[in-house]
Amino acid sequence: MGSLLGALLGGIVSEVTSLIGSLGQQQTNGLSLLGTLLLPIIPFFLTNNPLPNGFPWGLLTDSATNPYVDYPRTGVTRTFDFTISRGFLAPDGYQRPVLLVNGAFPGPLIEANWGDKIIVNVHNNITGPEEPTSMHWHGFLQQGMPWEDGAPGVTQCPISPRKSLKYEFVASLYGTAWYHAHYSAQYSAGVQGPIIVHGPTKSKYDIDIGPIILSDWYHLAYFDIIKGILLPGGNPRVFSDNNLINGKMNFDCSTVAAGDNTPCTNNAGLSKFKLQTGKKHRLRLINSGADGVQRFSIDGHTMTVIAEDLTPVEPYNTPVVTLGVGQRTDVLVTANAGGPKSAFWMRSNLTSCTSARQPYALAAVYYDQADTSKAPTSNAWNVPDPGNCANSDLSISKPLYPMAVPDPAFTQTMVIDFFRNASNIALWRLGGVSARVDLSSPSLFDVNQGNLSFPIEQNVLNFGSNSSVRIVVNNKSPTAHPMHLHGHNFYVLHEGDGDWDGSIVRPSNPMRRDVQQVRGGGHLVIQFDANPGVWPFHCHIAWHAAGGFLSVFVVEPDKVQQMHIPDTIQQTCRDWSAWTAVNVVDQIDSGA
Numbered sequence: 066m067g068s069l070l071g072a073l074l075g076g077i078v079s080e081v082t083s084l085i086g087s088l089g090q091q092q093t094n095g096l097s098l099l100g101t102l103l104l105p106i107i108p109f110f111l112t113n114n115p116l117p118n119g120f121p122w123g124l125l126t127d128s129a130t131n132p133y134v135d136y137p138r139t140g141v142t143r144t145f146d147f148t149i150s151r152g153f154l155a156p157d158g159y160q161r162p163v164l165l166v167n168g169a170f171p172g173p174l175i176e177a178n179w180g181d182k183i184i185v186n187v188h189n190n191i192t193g194p195e196e197p198t199s200m201h202w203h204g205f206l207q208q209g210m211p212w213e214d215g216a217p218g219v220t221q222c223p224i225s226p227r228k229s230l231k232y233e234f235v236a237s238l239y240g241t242a243w244y245h246a247h248y249s250a251q252y253s254a255g256v257q258g259p260i261i262v263h264g265p266t267k268s269k270y271d272i273d274i275g276p277i278i279l280s281d282w283y284h285l286a287y288f289d290i291i292k293g294i295l296l297p298g299g300n301p302r303v304f305s306d307n308n309l310i311n312g313k314m315n316f317d318c319s320t321v322a323a324g325d326n327t328p329c330t331n332n333a334g335l336s337k338f339k340l341q342t343g344k345k346h347r348l349r350l351i352n353s354g355a356d357g358v359q360r361f362s363i364d365g366h367t368m369t370v371i372a373e374d375l376t377p378v379e380p381y382n383t384p385v386v387t388l389g390v391g392q393r394t395d396v397l398v399t400a401n402a403g404g405p406k407s408a409f410w411m412r413s414n415l416t417s418c419t420s421a422r423q424p425y426a427l428a429a430v431y432y433d434q435a436d437t438s439k440a441p442t443s444n445a446w447n448v449p450d451p452g453n454c455a456n457s458d459l460s461i462s463k464p465l466y467p468m469a470v471p472d473p474a475f476t477q478t479m480v481i482d483f484f485r486n487a488s489n490i491a492l493w494r495l496g497g498v499s500a501r502v503d504l505s506s507p508s509l510f511d512v513n514q515g516n517l518s519f520p521i522e523q524n525v526l527n528f529g530s531n532s533s534v535r536i537v538v539n540n541k542s543p544t545a546h547p548m549h550l551h552g553h554n555f556y557v558l559h560e561g562d563g564d565w566d567g568s569i570v571r572p573s574n575p576m577r578r579d580v581q582q583v584r585g586g587g588h589l590v591i592q593f594d595a596n597p598g599v600w601p602f603h604c605h606i607a608w609h610a611a612g613g614f615l616s617v618f619v620v621e622p623d624k625v626q627q628m629h630i631p632d633t634i635q636q637t638c639r640d641w642s643a644w645t646a647v648n649v650v651d652q653i654d655s656g657a
């Protein structure tokens with residue numbers, strides 16, 4: 066740790082003796098109750114009877130049921146209404162313009178049972194000025210309905226200002242997921258929230274604590290950050306200002322630049338969690354940040370990992386969980402580190418290979434009889450940061466439902482590199498192309514019409530009828546990247562320094578997930594079984610995706626051609642054409 070950072074953190078921690086925040090919940094997080102002790106345990110996150118309709122998965126289990134085929138068809142629909150609007154919040158005490166779902170940061174929880182249908186009516190109420198949006202349901206497979214994926218320029222046109230789109234999709238996998246805007250880097254301004262899909266679990270626990278959202282945080286508006294990167298001579302290295310747990314952290318306002326008169330309050334208030342002494346709790350960790358890799362821990366407690374992304378895994382114990390952007394980890398924590406009056410720090414550290422001004426997030430964990438106005442005094446785990454921004458060793462993560470990786474029908478190698486184009490603009494390339502989507506002409510629509518010729522800048526790869534495709538990613542940049550593929554839970558075959566040596570970690574049952582880190586100068590080998598559709602494959606660092614770090618996979622186009630895209634989705638393009646006829650879209654970035 067640098068001495069400057071050390072001094073800053075020392076300042077923050079030594080100031081925290083009382084945990085009575087100086088700002089009200091409405092000022093820091095709007096209508097969100099996450100991170101407060103006001104959060105209702107019932108009916109949310111109730112383990113014994115998660116939702117009306119009980120356990121509709123019957124005899125299906127997490128170890129013996131193939132979730133890609135045999136999910137329950139419950140016939141139950143959960144409906145949500147999301148209005149996206151502008152607002153001003155001070156999550157860490159520094160007030161800034163934000164974009165919010167239903168006035169809340171983090172956004173409202175979507176909760177369903179495995180096999181339910183989820184309907185979300187998304188209303189674009191972003192005005193003053195108007196701005197388009199679009200919502201992605203991260204981790205959902207969207208089998209047979211790729212148009213529900215929410216990627217503008219790929220599966221739909223953006224939702225125009227003052228227009229709405231009804232998304233309708235199936236919770237065919239279960240566990241912890243999230244939603245976020247997929248228009249430019251908009252989600253980093255607050256358009257994001259958690260999703261819980263209840264399903265079978267072999268590892269029993271007593272209480273579901275619900276989502277614990279970890280996110281780096283920026284004081285500058287997202288479009289100003291993008292402009293700073295993508296103007297000629299721009300600086301691609303962006304420093305986050307803070308690190309939040311469930312949208313909260315304190316900030317040292319004395320570090321605000323001279324001349325910046327933005328309202329700033331010290332000691333805004335931290336997130337608080339309550340554990341029942343002796344009981345086993347499920348915590349659902351989500352890295353919803355724009356850039357940083359998180360290392361999460363709770364003083365005095367080891368955690369038992371039971372799921373990574375939407376894959377239940379053989380339980381394993383660890384004091385620290387590492388999450389790249391977009392990744393989720395479900396852990397069990399037993400409150401047995403002291404008596405009922407005990408209190409502990411929860412910590413999430415942005416790793417040393419992340420650009421962060423204040424990398425250390427804190428929250429308070431109280432056993433049932435602890436004084437919740439006092440700050441914990443516990444000592445941190447000291448598990449050295451390996452400094453490579455890699456995920457934990459693949460050999461440790463073993464899916465509960467085993468699947469051997471098939472022989473690939475095709476192998477594609479893709480190089481990641483960074484360059485400056487002839488206009489001196491800093492861009493990323495994936496497979497030799499820096500991508501830019503056409504917001505007015507989604508590639509899914511073209512494929513559906515049988516048109517498979519795309520301009521090079523859309524970076525489309527057509528995998529035809531290949532049943533299983535292996536992707537070898539060679540990272541020629543010194544930076545680590547969280548690689549995300551839409552519409553699939555891919556096999557992670559290998560990851561490490563330098564080039565791939567051809568070996569596979571546990572071919573009889575490799576890890577499966579929807580985001581995996583590739584380290585700087587390293588390689589990542591994944592494989593996916595075809596799910597017909599048109600799917601983005603990209604770095605989940607918001608600033609990198611904006612800088613062209615994206616490609617679009619066309620999977621089984623013959624089947625896509627047989628699909629019928631609903632009129633509601635097609636309407637987004639008619640609305641878009643009307644809106645862009647009188648508004649200029651400042652698409653300085655890749656668009657997705």
Ligand SMILES: *[C@@H]1O[C@H](CO)[C@@H](O)[C@H](O)[C@H]1NC(C)=O
Binds near residue numbers: 151190191192
């Ligand atoms: C729409 O946005 C405006 C301005 O930001 C806000 O005042 C209004 O409450 C929003 N409407 C809804 C339904 O959220």
Ligand SMILES: *[C@@H]1O[C@H](CO)[C@@H](O)[C@H](O)[C@H]1NC(C)=O
Binds near residue numbers: 362414450
């Ligand atoms: C997180 O950062 C704090 C503050 O520097 C440090 O004391 C702690 O050891 C770190 N946690 C881990 C797991 O490394």
Ligand SMILES: *[C@@H]1O[C@H](CO)[C@@H](O)[C@H](O)[C@H]1NC(C)=O
Binds near residue numbers: 486487488492653
């Ligand atoms: C460089 O990239 C930017 C952003 O994609 C683009 O607008 C510009 O035209 C490019 N310059 C050249 C010379 O290709």
Ligand SMILES: *[C@@H]1O[C@H](CO)[C@@H](O)[C@H](O)[C@H]1NC(C)=O
Binds near residue numbers: 503518519
């Ligand atoms: C096929 O799609 C591309 C990309 O949208 C478009 O540029 C081209 O005009 C289309 N071709 C035909 C024949 O429609």
Ligand SMILES: *[C@@H]1O[C@H](CO)[C@@H](O)[C@H](O)[C@H]1NC(C)=O
Binds near residue numbers: 474
């Ligand atoms: C598999 O994908 C490759 C790469 O796009 C393509 O050239 C090939 O024709 C595909 N094979 C089949 C059977 O579609």
